[in-house]
Amino acid sequence: AQRVTQPEKLLSVFKGAPVELKCNYSYSGSPELFWYVQYSRQRLQLLLRHISRESIKGFTADLNKGETSFHLKKPFAQEEDSAMYYCALGNTDKLIFGTGTRLQVFP
Amino acid sequence: DAGITQSPRHKVTETGTPVTLRCHQTENHRYMYWYRQDPGHGLRLIHYSYGVKDTDKGEVSDGYSVSRSKTEDFLLTLESATSSQTSVYFCAIRPRTGKNTEAFFGQGTRLTVV
Numbered sequence: 001a002q003r004v005t006q007p008e009k010l011l012s013v014f015k016g017a018p019v020e021l022k023c024n025y026s027y028s029g030s031p032e033l034f035w036y037v038q039y040s041r042q043r044l045q046l047l048l049r050h051i052s053r054e055s056i057k058g059f060t061a062d063l064n065k066g067e068t069s070f071h072l073k074k075p076f077a078q079e080e081d082s083a084m085y086y087c088a089l090g091n092t093d094k095l096i097f098g099t100g101t102r103l104q105v106f107p
Numbered sequence: 108d109a110g111i112t113q114s115p116r117h118k119v120t121e122t123g124t125p126v127t128l129r130c131h132q133t134e135n136h137r138y139m140y141w142y143r144q145d146p147g148h149g150l151r152l153i154h155y156s157y158g159v160k161d162t163d164k165g166e167v168s169d170g171y172s173v174s175r176s177k178t179e180d181f182l183l184t185l186e187s188a189t190s191s192q193t194s195v196y197f198c199a200i201r202p203r204t205g206k207n208t209e210a211f212f213g214q215g216t217r218l219t220v221v
Binding site: 009034036044049086090097100 | 138140142147148149150151152155157163165197199201204205208209210212213214215
């Protein structure tokens with residue numbers, strides 16, 4: 001079965017500190033993974049997709065098939081990064097999300 | 108913003124009444140999804156559609172039904188609303204599955220069942 005696990009509900013850091021939001025998945029084939037972000041009172045929007053291996057707003061995410069992980073990282077957090085972050089698995093017709101991690105960046 | 112709108116944006120209803128939420132898209136995307144968002148539970152899939160009149164259940168489908176009679180509209184119905192269905196409901200659209208296929212979300216409907 002498809003499953004996405006985000007173990008941290010809340011992650012609090014100070015501005016300039018490194019950030020890592022964890023995501024683990026369960027899928028028998030080659031996964032298609034995404035990170036979505038929801039800023040306060042806004043709709044969810046795509047942040048990253050693993051297939052493109054891009055860096056958006058300083059965030060990167062690397063797929064580790066051995067550990068079945070797709071952690072989101074940023075070396076220096078900014079206050080504007082404060083938001084809700086969701087990892088998603090989208091191989092089949094379904095698009096499955098994790099429970100989300102709220103990132104708080106303090107000045 | 109992708110052409111996806113949800114209506115109504117806010118609704119308060121009484122326990123036991125039927126409620127229908129509408130998701131409308133102008134992108135001609137094949138896939139449409141309904142999620143509910145609750146603290147501690149994230150986004151949970153209620154139902155989804157992979158074409159006109161083609162729908163399937165998600166992980167929390169009990170108490171909900173859907174219909175898609177045309178490409179652009181996906182309706183979510185709570186047959187008899189309960190307080191546990193108080194939530195924020197999001198619709199999403201996606202052109203296809205597979206690599207690099209982004210989903211686009213509506214602005215959400217805040218439903219309160221009293």
